[in-house]
Amino acid sequence: MKRCTNCKAEKSVDSFNIQSLHCKLCVNTKRKIYGRTKKGIVTNIYKGQKSTSIKRGHVPPNYTLKELRPWLLAQPKFHVLHEKWVASNYDIWKKPSLDRLNDDLPYGLDNMTITTWRINFRKQTLRTTKLIKKNAGYKPKEIIQLTMDGCYVAKYPSYVEAIACNKVFQSHLSIACRLGNKNVGGYYWMYA
């Protein structure tokens, strides 16, 4: 057993990340609150862009987080979208997001537009569907959805169905399937 220095509760060791003084619940709550602030959004967007470009073997963003932050905060649209997102009680679809103007070019401050998750998601789903059609003979991987306790929830024939039913991004799902213990949309995921 170990005592969380934040909530003071005594919990089992597996309720803590290694060397963390705060329990996973406190860490996740803090992360969630931070992720809702403008500063937190920029940080998470930047992290996402970096990991996406690594995963796809693309050129990483040609700017730093320190450069992205003032750029984004200077865009009136970002503040409008953030306000709407807060007013919607943090509806995932309304969350501010950054999208490339030209997908063939790397992330650059001159190649980005501010949008919402919904629009970004639609674009990504369309791209996925097109890719699957293009690769005729390509066999999509079946995906299994598990509760955080490891109980079976559902099996999907491919990413497309899993994404459509769960409002999650393919990039997140794909990482989750490989890691097996990553919370995406409140569930664990694995390949069948």
Ligand SMILES: [Zn+2]
């Ligand atoms: Zn705690």
